[in-house]
Amino acid sequence: MDEMNKLNGMIVAMAKHIVNMTTAAGSGHPSSALSLVHIVAALMGKQMRWDPKDPWNPVADRLVLSEGHSVPVVYAAMAELGAVVGKKKESAEVVTAQSLLELREIGSPLDGHPNPRVGVAFFDSATGSLGQGLSTGAGLGLAARLDKSPRRVFVLVGDGESREGQVWEACDFVIDHKLNNVTVIFNCNGQGQSDYVSVQQNAASLAKKLRAFGFKVLRIKGHDLESILSALEEAAVSEVPVAIVAKTVKGWGVRELKKHTYHGKPLTQKQLGKALKNIEREAQKLGVSGEAAEQMVPPMPAGGGIGEGSRGSGRRLGDPDFGALLAGDKYLSKFENGLMSTRRAYGLALRELGKMDERIVALDGDVKNSTFTEYFAKEFPERYFEARIAEQNMVSAAVGLAAAGKIPFVSSFAKFLSRAFDQIEMAVISGHGVKLVGSHAGITLGPDGPSQMAVTDVAFFRSFPADPEGDGEPAMAFFFPSDGVGAYKCTQLMVDHPGMCYLRTLRSDLPLLYSTDTEFELGGAKTLAVGADLTIMASGYMAHLGKKVVAALAQEGIKAGLMDCYSFPLRAQTVIEATGTGSGRLLCVEDNYTGGLGSAVAEIAAGLDNCRVDCMYVGRFPKSGKSGDEVLDYVGLGTQQVIAKVRQIAGR
């Protein structure tokens, strides 16, 4: 029982760290953290195979703390195990009782919630916006299986948190994909922030639900080490994924913190002494001496690491030969008539990239025959993960895949990706390279109507900052190609770019605008017509409409230029160039709500002399129409309406 003694000693020390660090910080969630001390000690001290000195070890088991606010419990365990934090291995530092007291300080990597970006490599993803961890864990599990790595993934979910629907999306996903290398533990401490948790989220209800979803459910006492360890061992050998439902006590060990009003509140300096005495009493009950606990040494990982089963070849896509790529495809005849949708070009590019880079995987939400991820899915079924109609889980699962070295492409209708905007933001914070592809963007999908039209996405995706720590690389590389050649080449750019990307594709079959050897680049733009009276800035479908406008106006003697702004962040140079050839007058035309291209151009132009910008965007709620052009007319973006606006600007 020496080991159990050590673990008990670790638990007592962790409890003390938790109250000490949160009191020092003056904020935090000590009571939530205390409810997890036994479970986290059992995991990090014994069950997980990992190297505290090397959180980057690709074989090591992983822990996802979905209820991120409990993070002091993990920091406490790290201190007890001599674990390191740091952005790089070379500069990593050991977490100590002293450094814990810098919790939540601006100079400390010990953020208020798990945040790998600031240096806690033990975590794969930022958590704290609740309900996302099991999805990320599932992604980690998928990656491990792909790479034949024995690593296991543990996910801690709060009871109140399990009200989030995404948790149940993740449960379906874990069972669908038979991920028995993922073990989820529900922490049932019975208290939320403002109230006790609903009966719907108590241990009995959760167990019933989890069984109905297909898990093997083990109910345990969450402060009973033997019960915890035996459940974890049972989970390790189960064919069916295991969910452990643990009954715990919020504020374990500290009388004051058990009160319901103590969610998210640290003890005052004055209360601290009494709390430490409370914990000492628990130590006595456990037969643990007050002396420094002997340090546990978790088992070392064994077996192959992630990433070893999949490599990039270093090869890049050449220029697209769409005729050859479509050989045998019923769409070939359409292409031979000069038409190619950007979504299909993306699908073809992804298939070709899949041949060159084994790290590429794809997920889709039951629309792979619309996004054309199906080209990849057919060629690489083992690297395609059907995520069904559950976009939030899909995005967070991709975070897990990316954290484990994969290059995940996540596709759905652009409208439905907005379902996962919060998950996308958390992915950005986590700092992994998830490649998002939204199809049927804008309003030109026509007949289906506004519930299928993405009009808020441009403002959202454009808004992410450049990260000064990442060589000024944008946090979100944004591509909105106007033709098949652009879409094909931008898909390569998404693989080249290590970070988050968003590709916006269109439903419409459109003519190519570029020869197949045209080069594209992140933040790039292309001049489609040089103007004298003004320059139209557009992309996607509106670049095609812009061409019609330019041609029609030429007949009247108005010389309008046209710039295809196919990537954000937009460069100041693009605006300056367009201004120079357009008499200082720019007209931005986009089929989404405001906050997109027009805003980006205006922000740059507002810092320039002699530049005036007019914006046309979707200024009215779209509805169904037989064709995209009808819907454009309806919202004020029809060809004739743009022509009228240009005439007005040109003073004709």
Add this chain to the structure above:
Amino acid sequence: MDEMNKLNGMIVAMAKHIVNMTTAAGSGHPSSALSLVHIVAALMGKQMRWDPKDPWNPVADRLVLSEGHSVPVVYAAMAELGAVVGKKKESAEVVTAQSLLELREIGSPLDGHPNPRVGVAFFDSATGSLGQGLSTGAGLGLAARLDKSPRRVFVLVGDGESREGQVWEACDFVIDHKLNNVTVIFNCNGQGQSDYVSVQQNAASLAKKLRAFGFKVLRIKGHDLESILSALEEAAVSEVPVAIVAKTVKGWGVRELKKHTYHGKPLTQKQLGKALKNIEREAQKLGVSGEAAEQMVPPMPAGGGIGEGSRGSGRRLGDPDFGALLAGDKYLSKFENGLMSTRRAYGLALRELGKMDERIVALDGDVKNSTFTEYFAKEFPERYFEARIAEQNMVSAAVGLAAAGKIPFVSSFAKFLSRAFDQIEMAVISGHGVKLVGSHAGITLGPDGPSQMAVTDVAFFRSFPADPEGDGEPAMAFFFPSDGVGAYKCTQLMVDHPGMCYLRTLRSDLPLLYSTDTEFELGGAKTLAVGADLTIMASGYMAHLGKKVVAALAQEGIKAGLMDCYSFPLRAQTVIEATGTGSGRLLCVEDNYTGGLGSAVAEIAAGLDNCRVDCMYVGRFPKSGKSGDEVLDYVGLGTQQVIAKVRQIAGR
């Protein structure tokens, strides 16, 4: 059995309408619609108590078609029952076999998915982005109970759709609130768009899950009228909410449409004849003659309507006397020291408004003690609905409440409202007045870190257009008050404004900037300092920081103005005014990502002469810091950094 005969006749006629209208439209989802013909005929033809001539009737039962793509089945039933569509009662028109053929046309209200905004008042909410209907139905159910109306609510959910986590959030909500006036029917036709549905969503799995969530589950054959009707009757008298799990056939009645590849595909004109013959064969089996079916008359509604139990008094809030409002509150002393958070001022205003207007209800996601919705919850427990940690359901439920005449305030951390951006957009499309309140906005909440910080919300909420059909009223009235007086008064403005609203509140306790008799208005801004060298545009916490900057610069002889831009859409006049007193130089300072205030100002300025705009926003990922000011420094928005920027602009 005359009635059954009539219903069978209606079913056959509906099936024909479905294939006819989708073929005429050249798009749509006939196979999904056909899987629901019996269920919808049983509901609309017999079980629902409603008046086809008056879809606005406040007593009538309601149908929410969560799987919106099946909408042709409802249009078909409307035609058979002589139901009307139209934006107003006076101009309503009867749906006919002929008008069905205009499905999805730009001039028709029969959109590709349910869309009450364009005139189908039968529906309370726009659906089509999946998984949201049961939540809306729950909101309708809550409103009916509040008003002691006997109206019942029926919700149709697809099997593939039930993968969306929000469906399970809604299930918890229905059971928590014991909403037995809501009956949900799962349409298990076994096919999704790109594949058969997962085993996780088959009828047996769904039944098991629904039982675990607490429903009384009735499994039926979805094309057996008697089975459908008896289940609906059982649901009508059950104390426990009932979920009906119906096994159906996708493409019922039409051989071609039963094929798996036919999701979302209409028949060609050529295939139509055969399909109608298929349906005729079903008619013969049912013993229905080929002649025009006799029209069903649904029962008339009886009992009190919604809205009858709750009225507005017409009174408005006066100027706040915070001392009196906080009598007996432990926060009073802080206020007496000159501090008031905007979130608390909102909470107090909501409580006072609750006394004046019975239509006001509130929902919160387990953070009512942070958003300060708790003031309202304590005073009006019967009008407060705890939605727990499930923001998507919370927003969609509010749509149902608003559709039934309530004025729902939905509060959570601003960050967590981003979880429901898609639901918010669907609410905007639906056109109801949901009042959203996001607290702890921006990055000045400090210690908790980026997972709790709202930095994407301004770009999102600002982007919605003004609706030309709504007298040019903005689709989203946006308030970001800088002090308690503003927050208090803007809460009144949210009640005054009939449409969607967003109020952004702060965690920080801050001094008041305005006297209590100050007036605020939608789209308004206030001059806090008149400048000569430039004008700083800011709101919220940054207005307070701006005051410090202005004072510090005055010492150096730089005369900076300060404009508190507390509401979007920003008026051009505000920018013109600021430009006039600021030498044409504006500096926008905001603690969110780009796309917000700076973009709004730049868009206006880019149309003006002699106006230059600089923008400072969150250009780096925030992290935890002991104080908000530390985090502002970290991302480049500290007082000294803004001062340095002003000096640079002023050329000093």
